[in-house]
Amino acid sequence: MTATLTWNRFKQAVFTIACDVHEGFVEITRHSLAMIGLAVVVLSLTLLARPGLKEMASETLMSWLELRQVAQTAVSQTSELTPASRSTAAPMQNLSSDQMAVTRWLSSKYKVSQEPLAALVSEAWALGERSQIAPTLILAVMAIESRFNPFASGSQGGLGLMQIEPDAHTGALSPFGGRLAAFDPLTNLRVGTRMLQGLIQETNTMEDALRLYSLASGRVNNDAYVGRVLAEQKLLDDVSQGAKTASSAQKDPTLTKPLPTHM
Helix, strand or coil, X not given: CHHHHHHHHHHHHHHHHHHHHXXXXXXXXXXHHHHHHHHHHHHHHHHHHCHHHXXXXXXXXXXXXXXXXXXXXXXXXXXXXXXXXXXXXXXXHHCCHHHHHHHHHHHHHXXXXXXXXXXXHHHHHHHHHHHCCCHHHHHHHHHHHHCCCCCCECCCCCECXXXXXXXXXXXXXXXXXXXXXXXXXXHHHHHHHHHHHHHHHHCCCHHHHHHHHHHCCCCXXXXXXXXXXXXXXXXXXXXXXXXXXXXXXXXXXXXXXXCCCCC
């Protein structure tokens, strides 16, 4: 009788301790998440108040995300490299002459380091070939939507470089980590290009597709948006063609053509 009573008390004590540990863990976790949320808010306010810090943090995030994708590719190594692994591994010297010219021009205009832009330009060319969309149009949309800021957040819920809405692309973002993958530059670029490709297939003209794309960002004057994107694409086309002409001019000096200067 005494042994049974002692055993029951022991079990009750163990149960009580386990409950206390569980409640303590939940409480600590709740406070930890609260602290993380507070830290994110403080960091966001600091970046808004200090544009210089925001630019530096933007470039740091792009570099970190690129390294993360390379690491993920190494873990899930396959016999064929993915587009993301190819683009993140492409240094400036591996770009073609027109890609290099476009990268340098965009870097100068939008004050973004050449190395992160080189990955985006290389990926835009690869996506353009597969989707039959001009890579300069893809880059032009990115320029107008976010000015190549991966932190960009729109009033209608659009996030990242091409202002994609995570809730509308859950399936596409899930393999890359879910909603926050919208801040991954290359993932954002791929999802945004796929969205643009679908709109082009649904409409009669490129202008109509761009108007629908602009609606996702909550813009009122869609015609102005279309004009800005196409004007940016024209500049990028001139830069690209100018680089090709300059390369050919080594054989024929009459083919030289100056590169446009950004406004």
